[in-house]
Amino acid sequence: MEAFRTLIRGWFGKLLLILFLTPFAFIGIEGYFSGGSKADVVKVVNGQEISKKELENRVKLYNSQLLKDNKVNGDETLLNQPFIENLALEDLISLTLLTQQAINLGLGLSDAQISQMLAQQPTFQENGKFSQARFEQYLRGNGLSKQALINDLRKDHAYNMLAAGIAQNALVNNIDVQQFLNLQTEKRDLFLAKVQLDDYKQKVKVSAQEVQDYYNKHQAQYKQAARVDVDYVVVQPAMLAAQVTPVTEQELQQAYQQYVAEAKKNQQYDVKQLLISLDQHDNDPAKAKKVADEVYAKIQAGLSFAEAVKQYSEDSLSKTEGGKINYTAGAFGAAFDQAVLSSQDKVTAPVKTDYGYHLIVAKAQASQVASFEAEKARLSAEVQQTKSDNLFRDTVNKLNELVVDNDALDVVTQQVKAARIDTVKDFTLFTQHPVLSDPAVKVKLFNEDVVNGDRNASSNIQVGPQGDIVWVKVRQYYPSKVQDLAQVKAKVQAKLIEKKAYEAAKKDLQQSLAAFKSQPAQQALATSKLNFEHIGIRNRGQVTLEVQRVAFSLPQPAAGKWSVDTVALDNDLIVVAVADVQKDDINKLPAEVLKQQKAFYEGLRGQQLLNDYAEYLKSKAKIK
Incomplete structure (x- = not known):
């Protein structure tokens, strides 16, 4: 059972995680909503453009995944960028084609359905209710219009519906699941014997022609890096450090004044608003302003701000809080910020923003500014560091x-x-x-x-x-170039000598190895000169890659027998013997574990079907 729990933590599990990332996770939401000029277009797929920005985002994702691999030690210069860029572009083409097909099949949502989904997103809610202000702030921050967001969410939903539909057809049976689990969790009882090759190497002869022939055939192995x-x-x-002058009293005083000014700049305000929304007045600024002016006049005539909010405010969220909002400078524009600063706990005249006209009441929160003596040590260290940084x-x-x-x-x-x-x-x-x-x-x-x-x-x-x-x-x-034979002659000779020594040693063992095929293991061991060491029951991840390739490709031995083969490793010939193969019976697995593994494998099959479908669409598409 431990094998199942560790499956996802292994290399195979990490690879599979990539297959199930959604398009948003792959590209980032900004990849969908980024604009660009014609010069930024890298491909046109059935008339739909793929931007340079989208490609860059996908490449960044692949790079970040690969940089986590210890083989490159976080060094991006070791990555094959042309290959990664081509892979990313092909991925984007597939995504575009599948999304287009999903839309053609009518899998997209209506504007009203998407608007309802957006209203339910926690990002756009405040106190459990949809906040138009938050939504508008999000749109501005991402340079979007509401319709652009809806259009792209429609594409994403359509793609996910298509992908889910294909995945549902990726049906697997228990035999498929058993084979899949065997691949990852199978264990083998292993014995290893070692034959040193040094004695064989002394008897091996390598001719100049053999060296030349091997070099001609394997020149790529001797390519020298730039x-x-x-x-x-x-x-x-x-x-x-010795050139940095000490901090003076005057510099400390200046630093303290800057600290005081910054504290005032960061003054927090309790803000209330009464909003006359453009949306409620046919998006006609004149109509909205007329109403705002009328409400302002009533307040000037004696109507309390709280009562005015209750009667007239068209911001449903802040209205229930007496007009109170979570104010952040810049969220509503410069005119709103200026009104907050000038309010001084009095109702301002109507202020126009993208949302409509606001009547604002703002009161500065009490703030504490520390004394010079309390801040002196900190400011001294900061000034000293600043002087050092400036000098450097x-x-x-x-x-x-x-x-x-x-x-x-x-x-x-x-x-x-x-x-x-x-x-x-x-x-x-x-x-x-x-x-x-x-x-x-x-x-x-x-x-x-x-x-x-x-x-x-x-x-x-x-x-x-x-x-x-x-x-x-x-x-x-x-x-970078292929080294001349003269430069690598010694390496080639050593390679050939090792190869011939391995072949000679294996030939000497031919009779012993044949005995394991026809005789029970104990009988074959009695006549063999090999000294086997029992290394125990191991899975694929518990042996070296060279031993793994041999051990897990050998057939399951009959009762009492061993399956054997050899591999060259570190100047030795290693005889690998498999005494037993252990496989977890899926019928003995807990129902929940079996369900999870079956769903996991169905996901793999579904992804393959999706990839195949994308390749079919590519064969029919106009891509330029």
């Missing part, structure tokens, strides 16, 4: 001009005595280095300009968590 010889110099903030920034700017103008790194060491120029030769994208391995540096070392002959000193590059600055200068660039 590399550079590079000079670099690093400047750290600590190198300039100014020094870097000055040094950067000198480096670029003189195309030299020694100008840095002349100005900053603690700095020094270091040189690294044969640096590649895969070389580990405390400074040069930073992705921002590697981009400077292996970009197209360098490939095309640029050997100028770089501008400043920030590296590391402390904000250190580095300048680099490529001295020599060596392009």
